[in-house]
Amino acid sequence: MQLTKGLEVEIYTGKKTGEIVGLSDRIVRDLSGFVREPDSRNVEYTTPPINSYDRLLCAILQPRRQLRHYLSQLGQDYTLIPGSCLALGGTDTFYRSDPQNPYHTYIEQTYGTQVVTASIHINIGIGDVEELMRACRLVRMEAPLYLALSASSPFLNGQVTGYHSSRWQMFPKTPQEVPLFTSHAHFVQWTEEQLTLGTMQNVRHLWSAVRPNGDNRPHNLNRLELRICDLVTNPLSLLAIVALLEARLQQMLADPTLDPLQQSQLTPSELLTLADQNEMDAAVGSLHSTLHHWRDGRAIAAREWIEELYQSVQPEAKYQGFACFLPPLLKILREGNMAQQWLSQYERGKSTQTIVQEAILQTETEEAMLAQDLCLPLTKARDEILSLV
Template sequence: MLLSKGFEIEIYTGTPAGEIIGLSDRIVADLNGFVREPDSRNVEYTTPPLCQYEKLLCELVRPRHALRQYLKGLGDYTLIPGSTLALGETDRFFRSDPSNPYHTYIEQTYGTTVVTASVHINIGISDPELLMRACRLVRVEAPLYLALTAASPFLGGHITGSHSSRWQVFPKTPAYVPLFASHAHHIQWMEEQLATGTMQNVRHLWSSVRPNGDRRPYNLNRLELRICDLISDPVALLAVTALLEARLIQLIQNPDLDPLILSDFPTNSRNHDLAALSDANESAVAKHSLDAELHHWQDNRSILAREWIQQLYDEVWPYAKANGLSCFLSPVKKILREGNEAQRWLRQYEAGQSVQQVVEKAIAEVAASEAILTRELCEPCAA
C-alpha cells in the first residue's frame, strides 16, 4: 500500500562562484513546469503525484537537468544548493512580479526572511479526518525531518551559528497554530484567521506541516510537510520521504497513533502544550539539527534528535519492508552516520575552507552527481 507523493522544489540560480542571480522571469517564460517565487533569485518546480519511488527519482532530476541546460544557454549560470542566500546581498528584495499585490504584501511584511529555498513533501491522503490525524502526528515529529535535511548554515558569506538558518528566520504564520482536532476544527480556525487578517489567503498558512487540497480548507487531499531545507541529493530526499511515508502507513494501520491520545500532557492543555513543545523542538533543531536536544511528545523526556530518528527508523522499518520501501529508506542511516549537508559543509569550513570555497565545491559536486543520475537513471526511464 504505497501512498501518492509529490514534491515542490524551490532552488536558487546563479553562477558557479556562488553568486545568486535572479533569472526566474526568463525561466518561467521559456520553460514549461517552472513557476516564480516572490523574489526572482529562486524558482520552483513541482513533480506529479506518483506512488513509485523509481519514477519519482526521474521526476526530481529531469526538470533540474532541463533547467541546467537552459541556464547554460543564457550564460555561465547554474543551480546553487542550500536554503539561504549563502553569499551576496541578504537585505534587498528582487521582485519577480512587481504587479502582484500578494508579493507586495510579502515583501513589505517579511522582507528577505522569506527568500529561502526548500522542498515541500506532499503525501496523498483523501480522508479528511485521517489527514488531520496525520498532520497532528507529523507536526510533533516535523523537527526530525528538518534535522535530516538542514542545509543552510551560511548567510551573506558568514556562518550563522545555525544549521538551518532558513527555519531560524522563516516567519511561521500565524504565530500560533494548534493541532487540528478534526476537519471541522481546521475549517473553523482557518475562517477565523482569514476574518481577522492574520492570514491573507488560504495559502498564507506557513507552518511546518499543513493539510492541502484543491479548495482549502474544505476539499483536502494531501499532507504537505514544509519544514525541510532543500536536499541536494535526490536519493537522500527519497529516503526522508520514505521515512515519512512509512510512519504514515503505520498511522493508517494504528488509529490510536495520535498525539492527542497518546501524550502524557494534561488533557485540558494537551493541544497547546504539544504545539509549544513542537515549536521549541523546531527552534532547537534549526540551531543544532541532528545534535539538538529535544523533548518527546509522548512523555516530554529529553532525547537527542539523532537518537529519536534512529528509534523512529527502527519502529517504521517493518512497515517499510512490508510495503517495498526499505531500500529507499536505508539511506537515512548514511545521513545519521555522515551528517546532513549543513554539518558536512561546516566541517569543511572548520577544516580551513572559506564559505565561498565550501559553496563553490558544493555547486560543482551537485552538478556532477546530477549529471550521473540523469545519464544512468532518467534516460533508461525515458526509453
C-alpha cells in the same frame, strides 16, 4: 498500497562563483513546469503525484536537468545553487519577480528577504480528511526530525550564523499560533477566523511546519504537506526522507491510536510549546540537537529519535515495498547533513565561498551520475542506492 507523493522543489539560480542571480522571469517564460516565487532569485518546480519511488526519482531529476541545460545556454556560467539561504550575500535587496502581484507586494513589505529561501515541500496523499488531520497532528510533533535530516543553511551573507538551518530560524511562521487541529471542522473554522482577522491573507498563507493541503482549501483536502525541510539536493537522500515520512504515515494509518492527542501524557497546549521549541532546537543543531519527545516530554537526541523511528517503520516500509529506499538515511546520520558537512569544512579552514563553490560542482556531478541511469527499473534503482550508502 503505496501513497501518492509529490514534491515542490524551490532552488536558487546563479553563477558558479556562488553568487545568486534572479532569473525566474526568463525561466518561467521559456520553460514549462516552472513557477516563480515572489523574489526572482529562486524558482520552483513540482512533481506530479506519484506512487512509485523509481518514477519519483525520474520526476525529481528531469526538470532539474532541463533547467541546468537552459541555464548553460544563457552563458555567464549560470547554474543551480545548493543551500536554503542567501549563503554568500544578497539580503539587503528584494528582487521582485512580479511587480504587479499585490500578494507579492504584501510579502515584500511584511517579511522582506526573510522569505527568500529555498526548500523542499513534501506532499503525501491521504484521502480521508479525518485521517489527514490525525496525520498532521503526528507529523507536526515529529517535523523537527525531518529538519534535522535536511538542514542545509548554516551560512548567511558569507557568515556562520550559529544555526544549521538559518532558513527555518528566520522564516516567518504564520500565523504565529497554529493549533493541533482536532478535526476537519476545526481546521475550516480556524482558517475562516484567520482570514477574517487578517492574520492570513489567503488560504495559502499558512506557513507552518506542516499543513493540510488540497485544491480548495480549507474544504477539499487530500494531502499532507510537510514544509519544514531545507533544500536537499541529493536525490537519493531526498527519496530516503520521503520514504521515512511515508512509512510513518502508513504506520499511522494501520494504527488508529497513533495520535498525539491520544498517546501523549502532555496537554494540547504543552504539545504546541514542545513542538515549537523542538523546531527551534533542530534549527540550531539539527542532528546534534537535544529534542523532547511528544509522548512524555523526555529529552532525546535528535539522532537517537531518528534511529528509533527508522527501526520502527522498517516493517511497514518492507510490507509496502519501499524499504530499499530508506538506507541513505543511515549515511546522513553517519556523515552528517549538508549543513554539518559545510560547517566541518569551515572549521578545517575553508572559506564560505569555497565551500559553496565546491558544493555547486558536487551537486552537478551527483545529478550527472544519476542521470546516466535515469528512470531505472526499480530493482536497479535499489542496487544503485544501496551501493552508495
